[in-house]
Amino acid sequence: MRSIGKYLSSAWRALFGDPVRAFGFVSxxxxxxxxxxxxxxxxxxxxxxxxxxxxxxRDRGDAVSLRRRMQPGIHQIWLPELGVVDRCTTCxxxxxxASLSDVTQQPFRKHPVIPHPVDAFGCVICHGGQGPATxxxxxxxxxxxxxxxxxxxxxxESGCGQCHQNALTGTPQLNLGRTMLTxxxxxxxxxxxxxxxxxxxxxxxxxxxxxxxxxxxxxxLFSWLKDPQAYAASTTMPNFKLSDADASDISAxxxxxxxxxAGDTVAAATKPAAAxxxxxxxxxxxxxxxxxxxxxxxxxxxLVGGDVGPELTRIGNKAKPEWLAAWLQNPRVYDATTPMPRxxxxxxxxxxxxxxxxxxxxxxxxxxVHLDAATPQQIAHGRKLxxxxxxAACHEINGVxxxxxxxxxxxxxxxxxxxxxxxxxxxxxxxxxxxSAKIRQPRAFGSxxxxxxxxxxxxxxxxxxxxLLAQTARSRSxxxxxxxxxxxxxxFQPAGxxxxxxxxxxCLSCHRxxxxxxxxxxxxxxxxxxxQRQWLTAFLHNPNxxxxxxxxxxxxxxxxxxxxxxxxxxxxxxxQSPAIDADLAPTTTPDVVEHGxxxxxxxxxxxxxxxxxxxxxxxxxxxxxxxxxxxxxxAWTYAWLKNPQALRPxxxxxxxxxxxxxxxxLTDFLMSLKAPGGRGAK
Amino acid sequence: xxMRSTANFGIGTSAATALFSLAMLAGCKHQAPANTAxxxxxxxxxxxxxxxxxxxxxxxxxxxxxxxVQVNDDKGNAISGALVEFHGTAGVSFDPSAVLTDSSGQATxxxxxxxxxGRFHISAVTPGNAKPxxxxxxxxxxxxxxRVGAILTDxxxxxxxxxESSPQRVSNYDNLEVKPHQFTDxxxxxxxxxxxxxxxxxxxxxxxxxxxxxxxxxxxxxxSDVKALIAYTRAVSDPLYQPPGTVYERK
Numbered sequence: 001m002r003s004i005g006k007y008l009s010s011a012w013r014a015l016f017g018d019p020v021r022a023f024g025f026v027s028x029x030x031x032x033x034x035x036x037x038x039x040x041x042x043x044x045x046x047x048x049x050x051x052x053x054x055x056x057x058r059d060r061g062d063a064v065s066l067r068r069r070m071q072p073g074i075h076q077i078w079l080p081e082l083g084v085v086d087r088c089t090t091c092x093x094x095x096x097x098a099s100l101s102d103v104t105q106q107p108f109r110k111h112p113v114i115p116h117p118v119d120a121f122g123c124v125i126c127h128g129g130q131g132p133a134t135x136x137x138x139x140x141x142x143x144x145x146x147x148x149x150x151x152x153x154x155x156x157e158s159g160c161g162q163c164h165q166n167a168l169t170g171t172p173q174l175n176l177g178r179t180m181l182t183x184x185x186x187x188x189x190x191x192x193x194x195x196x197x198x199x200x201x202x203x204x205x206x207x208x209x210x211x212x213x214x215x216x217x218x219x220x221l222f223s224w225l226k227d228p229q230a231y232a233a234s235t236t237m238p239n240f241k242l243s244d245a246d247a248s249d250i251s252a253x254x255x256x257x258x259x260x261x262a263g264d265t266v267a268a269a270t271k272p273a274a275a276x277x278x279x280x281x282x283x284x285x286x287x288x289x290x291x292x293x294x295x296x297x298x299x300x301x302x303l304v305g306g307d308v309g310p311e312l313t314r315i316g317n318k319a320k321p322e323w324l325a326a327w328l329q330n331p332r333v334y335d336a337t338t339p340m341p342r343x344x345x346x347x348x349x350x351x352x353x354x355x356x357x358x359x360x361x362x363x364x365x366x367x368x369v370h371l372d373a374a375t376p377q378q379i380a381h382g383r384k385l386x387x388x389x390x391x392a393a394c395h396e397i398n399g400v401x402x403x404x405x406x407x408x409x410x411x412x413x414x415x416x417x418x419x420x421x422x423x424x425x426x427x428x429x430x431x432x433x434x435x436s437a438k439i440r441q442p443r444a445f446g447s448x449x450x451x452x453x454x455x456x457x458x459x460x461x462x463x464x465x466x467x468l469l470a471q472t473a474r475s476r477s478x479x480x481x482x483x484x485x486x487x488x489x490x491x492f493q494p495a496g497x498x499x500x501x502x503x504x505x506x507c508l509s510c511h512r513x514x515x516x517x518x519x520x521x522x523x524x525x526x527x528x529x530x531x532q533r534q535w536l537t538a539f540l541h542n543p544n545x546x547x548x549x550x551x552x553x554x555x556x557x558x559x560x561x562x563x564x565x566x567x568x569x570x571x572x573x574x575x576q577s578p579a580i581d582a583d584l585a586p587t588t589t590p591d592v593v594e595h596g597x598x599x600x601x602x603x604x605x606x607x608x609x610x611x612x613x614x615x616x617x618x619x620x621x622x623x624x625x626x627x628x629x630x631x632x633x634x635a636w637t638y639a640w641l642k643n644p645q646a647l648r649p650x651x652x653x654x655x656x657x658x659x660x661x662x663x664x665x666l667t668d669f670l671m672s673l674k675a676p677g678g679r680g681a682k
Numbered sequence: 683x684x685m686r687s688t689a690n691f692g693i694g695t696s697a698a699t700a701l702f703s704l705a706m707l708a709g710c711k712h713q714a715p716a717n718t719a720x721x722x723x724x725x726x727x728x729x730x731x732x733x734x735x736x737x738x739x740x741x742x743x744x745x746x747x748x749x750x751v752q753v754n755d756d757k758g759n760a761i762s763g764a765l766v767e768f769h770g771t772a773g774v775s776f777d778p779s780a781v782l783t784d785s786s787g788q789a790t791x792x793x794x795x796x797x798x799x800g801r802f803h804i805s806a807v808t809p810g811n812a813k814p815x816x817x818x819x820x821x822x823x824x825x826x827x828x829r830v831g832a833i834l835t836d837x838x839x840x841x842x843x844x845x846e847s848s849p850q851r852v853s854n855y856d857n858l859e860v861k862p863h864q865f866t867d868x869x870x871x872x873x874x875x876x877x878x879x880x881x882x883x884x885x886x887x888x889x890x891x892x893x894x895x896x897x898x899x900x901x902x903x904x905x906s907d908v909k910a911l912i913a914y915t916r917a918v919s920d921p922l923y924q925p926p927g928t929v930y931e932r933k
Contacts, residue, residue, distance in 0.1 A: 101925070
C-alpha cells in the first residue's frame with residue numbers, strides 16, 4: 001500500500017511539480033479528449049463503408065459523375081407523415097445509381113426498379129429494420145423491445161400491402177395471401193379489420209351442418225373429422241387432430257342435432273320412375289360442365305376441374321343417393337346461399353347423375369370404421385368439444401351458437417412486439433418466422449392451442465404470412481390519403497322474377513354484373529348493348545362454344561321457353577351501356593364490306609386471334625367470328641373496335657387506336673358475317 | 683440489406699465485412715452444413731435432373747416446384763439411399779441441403795433464391811465411387827419490375843409467343859403464319875435494342891417492317907408496363923443478355 005502511495009505521489013510530482021510541465025501535460029490530455037469525437041467518426045462503420053464506396057467507384061468509367069453525386073456524411077430521409085427517419089442511404093450509397101447494376105457487393109448494390117422513389121418513401125416502410133440506426137447490427141438485427149429486425153426478402157410484398165389495400169398487378173404473393181385469408185376461412189375465427197374500419201369477410205362457403213344427417217352418415221363424418229385431406233386432398237377444412245373417441249363423440253352430436261329438412265331427400269317411391277342410364281352418366285357430367293367448378297382426381301393423381309365447388313373424387317362415400325338427387329334437383333332447398341346453379345334436370349337425368357356420382361367412391365375409404373351407438377354422455381361431450389374447438393365459427397350447428405371473437409384479432413399482427421411472443425426453442429426470433437411457424441404447425445406452440453392444422457404448400461404459407469405482416473400499426477395510423485383503398489364488391493342484386501332466376505341459376509358464381517360476381521366468365525354488365533335478341537335466346541337454350549381456347553364452359557340449364565324469354569328480356573333491357581349508340585346501322589354495300597375485309601386481314605391482322613373463315617383462319621385466342629353478324633349489335637362492335645378496354649376493363653385485346661372510318665368499315669365487314677348459309681359467310 | 687446466408691459471419695465487425703466482400707467476390711459456394719445424421723446406404727455414379735431446372739422465380743422466394751434429381755448407377759438404374767448434397771451461388775438456400783435418395787432414386791429439395799435478380803447456379807453433388815459427381819442446374823430470379831413484366835407477358839403475350847400449351851392456356855403459336863419469337867430467344871432479341879423492342883410493342887410489327895400479326899399495344903399498356911416487359915425478356919433471354927457498356931458522360 002505504502003509503495004503504491006509513494007509511486008503515485010512521485011508521478012504527481014513528475015507531471016505537475018513544475019507549472020510549465022503541468023500546463024503541457026494538461027494540454028496533451030485536452031487534445032486527446034478533443035480528438036475522441038473525430039476519431040469516433042473516422043472509425044465508425046458508416047464512414048468505412050463510404051470510404052469503401054469511393055474505392056469501388058474509383059476505377060469505373062463514370063467515376064466522376066458517381067463521385068459528384070456521392071455526398072459524404074450521414075444521409076437522412078425524413079417522412080414526418082409516416083414517422084420515418086431513415087439513414088440507410090448513408091451506407092447504401094449505390095441505391096439510385098443505374099450504372100452500378102453489375103455490383104453485387106452490399107451495401108452498394110443498385111435498388112431494383114420499383115414504382116416508388118427512395119427519397120419519397122424511405123426504406124423501412126417496406127424493408128422494416130431500424131431507420132435511424134447507423135450500424136449494421138442496430139439497423140438490421142435489432143431485437144430490442146419495440147424494435148424489429150429487417151424483413152426477409154420473401155415477405156417484401158407485405159410492405160406494399162400497408163398502403164395498397166387493393167390488389168396490385170406486381171404483388172401476386174400478397175394478393176394470394178389476402179385471398180387465402182378469406183378463402184380458407186381464417187377470418188371466421190380471427191377478426192381482421194382493414195385500416196378504414198371495414199371487416200375482412202370470408203368468401204368460403206362452409207356448409208351448414210343443421211341437416212347434415214340427411215346428407216352423410218355418422219361413419220363418414222367420423223372419417224372426415226379424423227383427416228379431411230384423406231377424403232379430398234384439395235379441401236380447405238383443416239385437420240383438428242382429434243382422437244378416435246373425440247371424433248366419434250362430435251359425429252354423434254352432429255347426427256343427433258341434425259334436423260330433417262323437408263324436400264331434402266327424394267322419396268324412395270319416386271325413384272323407380274326414373275331409371276339411371278349408366279352409359280349417359282359421363283357425357284351428362286361433361287355436358288353440364290360440372291368440371292368448371294368441381295375437380296376430380298385423375299388416375300395420375302392430378303386434380304382436374306375448378307375449385308368453386310367441393311372436390312368430387314370420393315363423393316359416393318360422402319353423399320347419400322337420396323340427398324344427392326334432391327340436391328341436383330334444387331340445391332337451394334338444402335343451402336339457400338350455395339354458388340351451385342339449379343339445373344333443370346329431368347328426373348331421368350337426376351337419376352343418371354346420381355348413379356354416376358355414387359360410383360365415384362373408394363371402397364377402402366372409411367371401411368374400418370364401426371361406431372357404436374353413442375351414449376348421452378358421449379353426445380354431450382361431443383357438443384362440449386364443438387364449443388371448445390369453435391366448429392360453429394364456420395359451420396351452422398343446431399344447438400351451438402356462433403362464437404364471437406373466438407380467436408385473437410389479427411388486425412395489427414404485423415406490428416406485434418417481439419417481447420410479447422413466446423418463441424419455440426431453436427426458432428429465429430423474428431415476427432415472420434413466428435407467424436409462418438404458427439401457420440405451419442400451430443399445435444407445436446402447446447397442447448392447449450386450438451388452432452387446427454392446415455395443409456398448405458410452402459408458397460401458400462409465405463403468401464399468408466405476407467398478408468398478415470401487412471397488417472401493421474403504421475398502416476392504421478398513417479393519414480387516410482396515403483392509402484389506396486380496396487375496391488369492395490358491390491351488393492348488386494338483380495330484382496324481380498328475372499332476378500330470382502339469376503339467383504337460381506347462380507349466374508353470379510361465374511359472371512360479374514355491376515361490380516359483383518365471379519371472374520370465371522365474361523363480365524355481363526353491358527351484355528344488353530352487346531348482343532342480339534335471337535342469338536341470346538338461342539344461346540341460353542343451348543350455349544355453344546364462343547371461345548375455343550377456354551376450358552371452362554357455360555353449362556346448359558334446360559330453361560323453359562318462358563324463363564328463357566324472361567331472362568333475355570331482362571338482360572336486353574337492363575344491362576344497357578349508356579355509352580353505346582344503339583341506332584348504328586351497318587352499310588351493306590359490297591365495296592364497303594370488302595374494304596373492311598382488307599382491313600381485317602392486312603392492316604389490323606385480326607386473323608392472328610380471330611377466325612372469320614374456318615378454311616383459312618386459325619387464330620385461337622378471341623371468340624370465333626364466323627357468325628358475329630348475328631351475335632353482336634353493330635353499335636357494340638363499333639364501340640369495341642374503338643376501345644375494347646372501355647367496355648370490358650382488362651380485356652387482352654389491344655386498343656388499336658382505329659380511325660372512325662376504319663372502325664366503321666370493319667364493323668360493316670363483321671356485321672356481314674351471318675349464320676352459315678347467310679349472306680357474307682363463306 | 684445483407685445476404686442472409688452470410689449473416690452468421692457476425693456482421694458488424696470489419697473482419698466480417700472483409701470476409702463478406704471476399705466471399706461475394708469469390709462467388710462463394712454456400713457450404714451445406716455436414717449432415718451427420720444422413721447415412722448413405724448406396725452410391726451412384728451418375729446424377730441426372732428429373733425436374734425443377736430452368737424455373738423462373740422471384741428474388742428471395744421459394745421456387746414454385748422443388749428441384750428433383752435422380753442418382754443412377756453405371757447401367758442407368760436408379761439408386762436409392764445415396765447421399766445428394768445441394769450447393770448454390772451465394773444467397774441460394776435449400777430445404778433440405780442434403781438428402782438421401784428415395785426408393786425411386788430421387789432426391790428432392792425446395793430452393794429459395796437469393797435476393798439479387800439474375801441467374802442462380804445450383805449443383806447437386808453425390809459422392810460417386812471414385813470421385814464426386816455433380817450436376818449443374820440453372821434457375822432465374824426476377825426482381826419486381828421483371829416480374830411485373832412476367833405477369834403482363836402471361837396476360838398479353840404468351841398465347842402467341844410461347845409455343846407450349848398448358849391446361850390453362852392453349853398456345854396460338856402454331857396458328858400464326860409468321861412465327862413470333864420466344865422471349866427466351868436471346869440470339870434474336872439480344873440484337874434488338876430497347877428502343878426497337880419499345881417500338882414493336884407500342885406500334886406493332888409494322889413499326890420495324892415486321893408482321894402485322896403483332897398488334898400495337900401503345901394504347902393498352904403504359905410506359906412502365908412496356909419497360910417491365912422489356913426487363914422481363916432481358917432477364918429470361920438465353921443466352922444471357924449483355925447490356926450495352928457504360929455510357930461516358932459528355933464533358
